Amino acid sequence: MSHGAGGKATHKLIESLLLPALDNPALAPLSDAAILPHGDARLALTTDSYVVRPLVFPGGSIGELAVNGTVNDLAVSGATPIGLSAALIVEEGLDTEILAREVGAMGRAAERAGVPVATGDTKVVERGKGDGLYVITTGIGIVDPGLNLSSSSVRPGDRILCSGTLGDHGAAILIARGDLELEAEVPSDTRPLTPLVDALKGVAGPGLRFMRDPTRGGAGTVLNELARDSGYSVALWEERIPIRDVVNGACEILGMDPLYVANEGKLLAVVDPGRADAALEALRAVEGGGEASIIGEVREEPARMVLMHTQFGGTRMIDMLVGDPLPRIC
Amino acid sequence: MKYVSEFRDGEIARAVAAEIASVAEPDRHYKVMEVCGGHTHTIYRHGIKDLLPDQVELVHGPGCPVCVLPMGRVDEGISVAERPEVIFTCFGDMMRVPGSKGNLLEMKAEGADVRMVYSPLDALRIARENPDREVVFYAIGFETTAPSTALTLQRARKEGLPNFSVFCNHVTIVPPVRALLDSPDLRLDAFVGPGHVSTVIGCRPYEFMPEDYGKPCVVAGFEPLDLLQSVLMLMRQLEEGRCEVENQYSRIVPWEGNLAALRSMAEVFELRPYFEWRGLGFIAQSALKLSEEYADFDAEKRFSVPGVRVADPKACQCGEVLKGVLKPPECKVFGTACTPERPLGALMVSSEGACAAYYNFGRKSHERVEIGSRN
Numbered sequence: 001m002s003h004g005a006g007g008k009a010t011h012k013l014i015e016s017l018l019l020p021a022l023d024n025p026a027l028a029p030l031s032d033a034a035i036l037p038h039g040d041a042r043l044a045l046t047t048d049s050y051v052v053r054p055l056v057f058p059g060g061s062i063g064e065l066a067v068n069g070t071v072n073d074l075a076v077s078g079a080t081p082i083g084l085s086a087a088l089i090v091e092e093g094l095d096t097e098i099l100a101r102e103v104g105a106m107g108r109a110a111e112r113a114g115v116p117v118a119t120g121d122t123k124v125v126e127r128g129k130g131d132g133l134y135v136i137t138t139g140i141g142i143v144d145p146g147l148n149l150s151s152s153s154v155r156p157g158d159r160i161l162c163s164g165t166l167g168d169h170g171a172a173i174l175i176a177r178g179d180l181e182l183e184a185e186v187p188s189d190t191r192p193l194t195p196l197v198d199a200l201k202g203v204a205g206p207g208l209r210f211m212r213d214p215t216r217g218g219a220g221t222v223l224n225e226l227a228r229d230s231g232y233s234v235a236l237w238e239e240r241i242p243i244r245d246v247v248n249g250a251c252e253i254l255g256m257d258p259l260y261v262a263n264e265g266k267l268l269a270v271v272d273p274g275r276a277d278a279a280l281e282a283l284r285a286v287e288g289g290g291e292a293s294i295i296g297e298v299r300e301e302p303a304r305m306v307l308m309h310t311q312f313g314g315t316r317m318i319d320m321l322v323g324d325p326l327p328r329i330c
Numbered sequence: 331m332k333y334v335s336e337f338r339d340g341e342i343a344r345a346v347a348a349e350i351a352s353v354a355e356p357d358r359h360y361k362v363m364e365v366c367g368g369h370t371h372t373i374y375r376h377g378i379k380d381l382l383p384d385q386v387e388l389v390h391g392p393g394c395p396v397c398v399l400p401m402g403r404v405d406e407g408i409s410v411a412e413r414p415e416v417i418f419t420c421f422g423d424m425m426r427v428p429g430s431k432g433n434l435l436e437m438k439a440e441g442a443d444v445r446m447v448y449s450p451l452d453a454l455r456i457a458r459e460n461p462d463r464e465v466v467f468y469a470i471g472f473e474t475t476a477p478s479t480a481l482t483l484q485r486a487r488k489e490g491l492p493n494f495s496v497f498c499n500h501v502t503i504v505p506p507v508r509a510l511l512d513s514p515d516l517r518l519d520a521f522v523g524p525g526h527v528s529t530v531i532g533c534r535p536y537e538f539m540p541e542d543y544g545k546p547c548v549v550a551g552f553e554p555l556d557l558l559q560s561v562l563m564l565m566r567q568l569e570e571g572r573c574e575v576e577n578q579y580s581r582i583v584p585w586e587g588n589l590a591a592l593r594s595m596a597e598v599f600e601l602r603p604y605f606e607w608r609g610l611g612f613i614a615q616s617a618l619k620l621s622e623e624y625a626d627f628d629a630e631k632r633f634s635v636p637g638v639r640v641a642d643p644k645a646c647q648c649g650e651v652l653k654g655v656l657k658p659p660e661c662k663v664f665g666t667a668c669t670p671e672r673p674l675g676a677l678m679v680s681s682e683g684a685c686a687a688y689y690n691f692g693r694k695s696h697e698r699v700e701i702g703s704r705n
Binding site: 008009239248249252254310311312313314315316317319 | 554
């Protein structure tokens with residue numbers, strides 16, 4: 001299972017099994033969306049499978065998540081989404097009302113993001129062979145011609161922006177599962193990132209170097225990938241990282257670190273230092289970006305490492321996560 | 331966050347650190363051992379080492395219950411988990427602890443019904459909901475978690491649940507600390523006493539440390555300021571020539587401990603004559619088993635566990651690290667044959683283990699990279 005958690009084990013699976021079999025130039029960068037040149041244009045293509053328990057959680061549900069997640073993978077690749085496909089894998093016995101509700105949620109999410117679900121597929125599997133409902137969405141978009149988003153565009157001195165509080169979605173799911181009997185409600189942050197990305201593009205233009213949405217594996221994983229792929233160092237300031245008290249509290253109780261907890265409506269962006277303050281203002285002016293913050297910067301040294309200056313006054317390394325974060329016992 | 335952020339205040343931290351530096355004699359080297367794995371985790375997570383003067387060295391002790399569990403006990407747990415009638419329940423960080431042929435996560439992937447629980451009461455609920463299955467709780471932990479196992483067993487007996495049992499690996503804190511103090515290659519000046527364990531047993535059990543061994547002990551909380559203050563309290567004792575047990579964590583730890591919890595433990599458990607600790611070997615009267623009264627709930631009896639002993643991998647130097655003789659990166663296999671993904675030794679498994687904490691948080695900080703703050 002840890003091979004699916006977005007950390008080191010996931011990377012190992014991709015690099016040892018999937019890449020050798022499918023190797024091609026579009027796949028090789030392993031970014032959120034593949035960039036396919038077509039004539040003068042660049043198309044972005046992405047796909048994702050959504051398996052989540054429970055199907056409905058505070059702040060969202062699987063249908064909404066499946067649309068937003070794929071829209072966001074296109075958005076952070078610098079692309080404007082133009083169409084989605086959706087495949088539903090339904091477990092025999094799923095209440096038709098639930099199915100109707102989730103399809104409705106997909107429709108509304110697509111409308112909000114301004115992109116049609118243009119095609120789809122439905123399969124039913126035997127009872128016991130699925131968790132009620134799985135949704136697979138694929139999205140296609142057109143990359144903004146003025147952008148060159150890549151870890152190789154990143155330079156020392158660039159600022160790292162975070163669009164809002166980290167860990168909300170993962171904490172929402174953990175609490176909603178009810179295994180913990182924590183009496184707190186954290187709404188998931190699932191939302192389309194397109195308005196935030198548009199705001200950034202508007203003020204930073206080519207000064208926008210790199211964007212990712214820190215889903216599975218959280219911000220810690222994305223920043224490690226950035227450090228590894230750029231060859232530079234990432235420096236963070238703990239006191240500038242926005243985290244809700246309730247998320248922090250749940251993580252403290254469980255012995256988990258919000259930096260590795262999933263998000264579904266946040267983006268991390270690397271921006272030219274000259275454009276960073278304007279980019280921050282722009283993010284804060286957009287719905288869903290009110291708590292945006294400059295959380296760190298890119299440094300020359302120590303290469304390929306993420307270091308955090310703790311609020312307490314020490315320095316701590318942020319490493320790649322191994323597998324699923326396991327709660328500690330005491 | 332109340333009761334947390336107040337204890338992470340950087341300004342106060344700098345003031346306490348300055349006091350520690352002023353108390354430390356410039357030519358003396360101080361070795362302070364924190365017994366508890368939770369403290370080790372805090373030290374690395376908040377970069378506490380960066381605030382201490384060079385003369386003060388923190389040495390990580392044996393207080394991670396996952397880490398000290400010998401491989402044979404892991405194998406025995408796995409052999410119970412593999413039985414088709416069993417639902418095997420355990421805490422999360424037990425899942426990756428290596429036995430000689432794999433860990434519980436791998437057994438789960440191969441089809442064993444292994445479930446992660448957050449409390450032994452969750453295991454009891456699973457037993458109620460699955461009357462046709464045998465539900466086993468793999469109990470680990472020091473006196474911190476032992477009372478919750480004891481209460482769960484008391485409840486199971488009251489309810490007369492026939493399909494619930496406990497595989498007991500609870501250990502006690504005093505015997506391994508005494509074993510460490512008896513070890514001839516050990517050079518320590520003072521101890522940071524465990525906080526959670528002390529909420530149960532209180533502070534009195536540590537009095538042997540100053541009385542028999544001349545080592546001061548301060549029971550500490552788990553926030554970074556708690557630890558820093560405890561180090562300062564120890565340094566003051568050393569400076570003033572005092573040697574006693576002090577309680578820094580008095581907001582939680584009563585001097586006499588938690589009498590109700592101790593009563594439950596006394597009813598449900600009895601001391602084992604000896605128990606094997608990974609890296610430390612056999613230590614007399616250092617672990618708990620179920621008492622005669624609760625023998626019906628003892629998984630070791632119900633499933634006739636053979637009591638195998640498996641030697642630690644030869645390259646593994648967990649014992650030396652546990653005793654504070656080696657620092658994690660000084661171990662031959664640290665970061666090469668032994669990493670958090672493929673732990674060879676137990677100290678690399680739990681995030682409370684000294685090696686895993688060092689690997690995850692500290693690999694760089696020991697080089698004192700000052701990243702500073704931005705204006």
